[in-house]
Amino acid sequence: MNRHSATIWRLIDSGPLPGPDNMAIDEALLRSFDPLTSLPVLRLYGWSPPALSLGRFQKGAEVLDLERCQADHVPIVRRITGGGVIYHADELTYSIICGPGQIPPASSVKDSFRVLTGFLMAFYRLLGLGAAYAADAMPGGTVLGERTAFCFAGKETFDILIGGAKIGGNAQRRVKGAIFQHGSIPLVNRAGTGLSYMKERLPGHALGATSLADCGVSGHDRLPQLLAESFKTYFFVNFSPDELSQPERQMAAELLVHKYSTNQWNLEGVG
Numbered sequence: 001m002n003r004h005s006a007t008i009w010r011l012i013d014s015g016p017l018p019g020p021d022n023m024a025i026d027e028a029l030l031r032s033f034d035p036l037t038s039l040p041v042l043r044l045y046g047w048s049p050p051a052l053s054l055g056r057f058q059k060g061a062e063v064l065d066l067e068r069c070q071a072d073h074v075p076i077v078r079r080i081t082g083g084g085v086i087y088h089a090d091e092l093t094y095s096i097i098c099g100p101g102q103i104p105p106a107s108s109v110k111d112s113f114r115v116l117t118g119f120l121m122a123f124y125r126l127l128g129l130g131a132a133y134a135a136d137a138m139p140g141g142t143v144l145g146e147r148t149a150f151c152f153a154g155k156e157t158f159d160i161l162i163g164g165a166k167i168g169g170n171a172q173r174r175v176k177g178a179i180f181q182h183g184s185i186p187l188v189n190r191a192g193t194g195l196s197y198m199k200e201r202l203p204g205h206a207l208g209a210t211s212l213a214d215c216g217v218s219g220h221d222r223l224p225q226l227l228a229e230s231f232k233t234y235f236f237v238n239f240s241p242d243e244l245s246q247p248e249r250q251m252a253a254e255l256l257v258h259k260y261s262t263n264q265w266n267l268e269g270v271g
Helices: 019-032 066-071 109-126 191-195 220-235 246-260
Strands: 007-017 041-047 051-054 076-078 086-088 091-098 131-133 160-162 170-175 178-186 237-241
Touching: 007 019, 007 220, 019 041, 019 051, 019 076, 019 091, 019 178, 019 246, 041 220, 086 191, 091 220, 109 131, 109 160, 109 170, 109 178, 109 220, 220 237
Parallel strands: 007 041, 007 237, 051 076
Antiparallel strands: 041 091, 051 086, 091 178, 131 160, 170 178
């Protein structure tokens, strides 16, 4: 990456939206992205109402207490990325859509998590928090990367920890020369609430999670701007504030109706 000429990125701040809309927009942005001609994208958004998201390869009936979800009117959506269940509430979420040549080089797909989460580390440190990767912070002999149905029950190599607890989760997908990554920044710790909707509810599964409020960070209205500034500085880019293009809006609307509003996709992963 040429440090003398900053790359232009689209910055799309969608604000809080329902879960199905958020997932439809993320997929529409990925599908519309051409690594040869498109500007890379940083999208920021929230969730209203709160929702549960399943990882791409999970089955809703196997991991969630669907009766409880239905009784509490909690929406369930499916991500296009892997990983475990996340309860999204009081959260700042980001998504990145770019080509491999539009970010600093990584030695492997796994290492690209380190590259693409570097701005989060800068963001947390800007807030005065001692953030560290699990690989660096966990005691020797700790097993990392175990598959868990609930996102916060396990830790990956490049999960970010503050005070030994995991803050948010990040997941990635690559398709046709494009990289898609999204992740959560919990403003308030709702891991216990999320765990209550799981079929397997071991209390310890929520104890390893933290949030910005737990860390003493308030003033949440300023956080999207601080996150964007951290991204801009870390990656040496400039932003062009933007909205979805008309084709992106149309694709998102079609995905919302035919995919993200259906139990066939959200619960079964078919579609």
